[in-house]
Amino acid sequence: MNHPDEASTPVPAHIPMHLVRDFDLWAELTAQGENAYAWAAALHQTTPPIFWIPRLGFLPGTWVPRRAEDLRRILQDPQTFSSVGLTPYAMLLGESWRLAPLEIDPPEHGKYRALLNPLFTPKKVEALEQDIRLLANQLIDEVITQGRCDFNEAFAKPFPTLIFLTLMGWPLEDRPLFQHWTQTLIKSFDLQTVTDNARAITSWIRNHIAERRANPGDDFTSYLLNSEIDGRPLTDDEMLGINFLIFIAGLDTVTSCLGLFFRHLARNPEQQAQLRANPELIGDAVEELLRSYSIVNMRRTVTCDVQFGDVMMKKGDMVLISTELANLDPEVFDAPAKVDFQRSAGASPHMAFSYGVHRCVGSHLARRELRIAMELWLQRLPAFRIADNSTPRFNAFGVFGMEDLHLQWDLPAATAETSNKQAASA
Amino acid sequence: MKVLINKPGCVGHARCSNVAPALYPLDDNGYIASSGFNVPAGQENLALRGARACPERVIQIRDTSTEPR
Helix, strand or coil: CCCCCCCCCCCCCCCCHHHECCCCHHHHHHHHHHHHHHHHHHHHHHCCCEEEEEEECCEEEEEEECCHHHHHHHHCCCCCEECCCCCCHHHHCCCCCCCCCCCCCCCHHHHHHHHHHHHHCHHHHHHCHHHHHHHHHHHHHHHCCCCEEEHHHHHHCHHHHHHHHHHHCCCHHHHHHHHHHHHHHHHCCCHHHHHHHHHHHHHHHHHHHHHHHHCCCCCHHHHHHCCEECCEECCHHHHHHHHHHHHHHHCHHHHHHHHHHHHHHHHCHHHHHHHHHCHHHHHHHHHHHHHHCCCCEEEEEECCCEEECCEEECCCCEEEEEHHHHHCCCCCCCCCCCCCCCCCHHHCCCCCCCCCCCCCCCHHHHHHHHHHHHHHHHHHCCCEEECCCCCCEEECCCCCEEECCEEEECCCHHHHHHHHHHHHHC | CEEEECHHHCCCCCHHHHHCCCCCCECCCCCECCCEEECCCCCHHHHHHHHHCCCCCCEEEECHHHCCC
């Protein structure tokens, strides 16, 4: 594989060899390309319920529970399976702030989470509906007459970034900067690049905090400045940790989902037609696509020796939380590799937003963005397909997603004429 | 039919409320505002679907034996 740091860690003595599977899950998924999720679904037939892999990208060996039920028990038991200190950003900078509330365990977790919850309720998201539609429509306006677009650059990246900046009350003109940071921070495997970008982002956030301290507004940072934990204001490190988390959690994830969802629709014109004819199905389709194409892998650290299923886990072991394996579990979903918008996914739980106290705080916003994007693209554009002479690439390092996703559609004759005239007069 | 909700187990997925907003109201944090209720006649199926939609499985239905499933 093309991974620079590929090196297995020795299998610890307490792990029985029959539970070891000698592959890197992310490298294998990436190598599978557009077949990745079918391949992941097949793992349920070929691996033990909980197995050990000796490497995962640049990360060391980890347990991989594949059953949804086991993953549920792990996520609902933060005492045994801790979230503390799993991302490298503060450490790379030689600093000690924490990604709050993501990397804080209960009961302390609840204090930070309480600050964020009121901002991201279904009601708050409902109030953003028109803003989100407007942004989506503006981005579609820019490409609709072209008959073809680089979907990531034209839509999947700018759409959530603009919503994020609007929501945070941060300057919209900094969008290119944020898009660049998102890509380099999460998708890069060069530690120097990650470090440099983490430094740039933290500087930007620290400057913004200082600026808002001097000139309070009605933005997110001002809200945090006015908030209290245990009857005291937040420290600058706490402010930074929360802002940084919102940044890394809110941008790349929706971009990645959009890429996978639209690749699926582009490859399956009959399902596009189904949704165009029955737009009321789009909400269920979003749920089914979230289930079918889950993109997030998290980890937990075992806090004490524990017998879990057939496996003895030792204090300090890592456990992978693979949302895609949980959501492709045949014990929960019949024919899990099949994408079926009428699975009534709207009312059947999936794990795309995790379970337990760390449930994605932005889940309602993400669902709304995804639904609106699908509604407007399907409503305003004719059937779209993967563009001629292009090959989308699936990438499973970090947050999973699509690269080089170019879409193409037929222009109505009149529109083609107008755009030709515009091109001629330009 | 009665709905019992383990309120401390709610983490705010709000899927119950998405299915049946009137039966499963949310608080200002977007978490379930109710710890249980008697299901109004005729809304049994809706209550059941809301309960099944909970990813954390904190909503239980009592007296289901007399209801069509």
